[in-house]
Amino acid sequence: MKASNWAFDVLLAITAVIFAYLITQIFFFLPNAQLSAGGIAQKIFYFHFPSIFCGFFLSIFICFAASAGFLTSGSDGLNSLARGAADCAVAFGGVMLVSGTIWAKRAWGIWWTWDPQLTTALLTVLIYLAIVLLRAFSPDGAPERRFAAALGILGAVNVPIIRYSVQKWGGNHPVVLRKGGAGLGDPAMVEALRIGFVAMALLCILFVWLRTEAYMLRSRLARVEEEALSCGATDS
Amino acid sequence: MQKPMQSAAPTNPPATGAAPDGFVKVEGGSTEQITETSSLIVAYSAIWIILMSFTLVTLRAVRSLRIHAERADKAVRQLSHTPR
Numbered sequence: 646m647k648a649s650n651w652a653f654d655v656l657l658a659i660t661a662v663i664f665a666y667l668i669t670q671i672f673f674f675l676p677n678a679q680l681s682a683g684g685i686a687q688k689i690f691y692f693h694f695p696s697i698f699c700g701f702f703l704s705i706f707i708c709f710a711a712s713a714g715f716l717t718s719g720s721d722g723l724n725s726l727a728r729g730a731a732d733c734a735v736a737f738g739g740v741m742l743v744s745g746t747i748w749a750k751r752a753w754g755i756w757w758t759w760d761p762q763l764t765t766a767l768l769t770v771l772i773y774l775a776i777v778l779l780r781a782f783s784p785d786g787a788p789e790r791r792f793a794a795a796l797g798i799l800g801a802v803n804v805p806i807i808r809y810s811v812q813k814w815g816g817n818h819p820v821v822l823r824k825g826g827a828g829l830g831d832p833a834m835v836e837a838l839r840i841g842f843v844a845m846a847l848l849c850i851l852f853v854w855l856r857t858e859a860y861m862l863r864s865r866l867a868r869v870e871e872e873a874l875s876c877g878a879t880d881s
Numbered sequence: 882m883q884k885p886m887q888s889a890a891p892t893n894p895p896a897t898g899a900a901p902d903g904f905v906k907v908e909g910g911s912t913e914q915i916t917e918t919s920s921l922i923v924a925y926s927a928i929w930i931i932l933m934s935f936t937l938v939t940l941r942a943v944r945s946l947r948i949h950a951e952r953a954d955k956a957v958r959q960l961s962h963t964p965r
Contacts, residue, residue, distance in 0.1 A: 681904045686920035692928050736935045740928050747924040750915060752904040819904055848932070855939045862946035869953040876960040 653854060660847040667691065667840045675833055683751040693744040695841035697766075700737030703849045704730045705773070705801050712797035715790070721864050722857075724790050727797050729856030731776040733849060734800075738770035753817055760816035765807045772800035785867075 671691050678687035708730035715723040745763070746756050757763070776796045783789045811818045829835050915923075 683904070683920060684917040686917040686924070688921055689924040692925070696928070736931060739931050743927045743931065744924045747920055747927065751917060751920040753907045754914065755907040758907050817907060852935065852939065855936075855943055859939060859942045859946055862943065862950050866946065866950050866953055869950065869957055873953065873957045873960060876957060 653851070656847060656851060656854075660844060660851060663840060663844040663847065667837065667844050670833070670837045670840065675837055676831055678830070678834075681752065683748055686748060686751040689744050689748040691837050691841045692845075693741065693748060694838065695845035696737050696740040696744065699842050699846035700849045701734060701741050701770075702804055703846060704734035704737055704853065705769070705804055707853055708734060708773070708776075708797045709801035712794035715794045716798075719787075722861065724794070725860035725864060726853070726857045727794055728776075728780055728860050729858075730853050731773050731780070731793070731797060732856045733852045734773040735770065735777050736852065737845075737849065738766070738773060741766065742770060749817075758817055760818060761810040761814040762807060762816055762818045765803055765810050769800055769803040769807060772796060772803065776800070 671688050675688065675691075677685045678690075683689070708727050711723045711727035711730060714720065715727055749758070750756050776793050779789065779796070780793050810816070811820070829838065
């Protein structure tokens with residue numbers, strides 16, 4: 646058994662246990678929030694909020710760091726990491742948008758509103774979706790890789806804008822956990838949120854790991870094909 | 882039976898340009914509401930469908946790529962040992 650496989654399996658088992666514990670806490674032990682927050686629907690929060698900070702933002706940060714590294718070093722591994730992290734940013738962005746809109750319908754009475762935080766978050770998801778599509782439908786050449794890496798860096802610039810837009814421009818998102826906010830009202834809720842952060846961060850790491858491995862295998866396959874052609878295999 | 886929390890964020894209307902302290906209905910929003918329970922079920926189903934689909938697609942891709950890479954490696958090794 647390879648060391649990386651062993652580490653992956655251990656991480657997967659830990660993540661599964663934490664998620665099982667989190668779901669038990671959310672559905673059986675946590676009190677319901679007030680009706681204006683959606684009542685029992687407020688329990689969406691324990692997945693919605695961690696999927697933003699420890700899924701979406703973490704993927705973006707990894708993509709940003711790997712893209713910057715790729716632009717300076719040209720490393721194939723960093724390119725695969727940036728590509729894998731961009732895929733994960735889109736997946737967690739999807740979780741964020743879908744869970745957010747369903748909760749918004751209950752709490753705000755509307756599926757979508759052009760609130761500054763929602764708008765900037767949607768824009769960021771679209772930037773990462775553009776990276777994924779660019780890499781999927783263009784040849785995997787050096788210019789395309791550099792352009793995708795530059796987009797990965799550009800997308801990360803939006804993260805502080807999303808984070809502080811609600812403080813700067815207001816909007817519908819309430820101040821609950823930020824400075825001056827009313828808080829969650831129950832220590833068990835805060836605890837569940839912390840566990841949610843850990844669970845989502847681990848899931849994000851697992852996803853990035855797997856996607857990166859897939860892209861590294863693809864690069865390896867391309868190299869082996871080249872090698873085979875140089876050894877005299879026919880191109881068929 | 883779980884009791885609803887009353888102490889979390891209050892529901893005052895927001896000041897212009899500032900973030901509200903609590904959850905406020907959006908003006909012009911539909912009065913037709915989906916129930917709390919169905920919101921929760923739909924949201925959790927959607928979250929898990931997205932996460933599980935992503936996991937499944939990724940695992941399938943990794944598995945097939947591993948097989949392809951191993952086969953290709955073997956083929957190259959055989960080719961390099963074959964006299965031309």
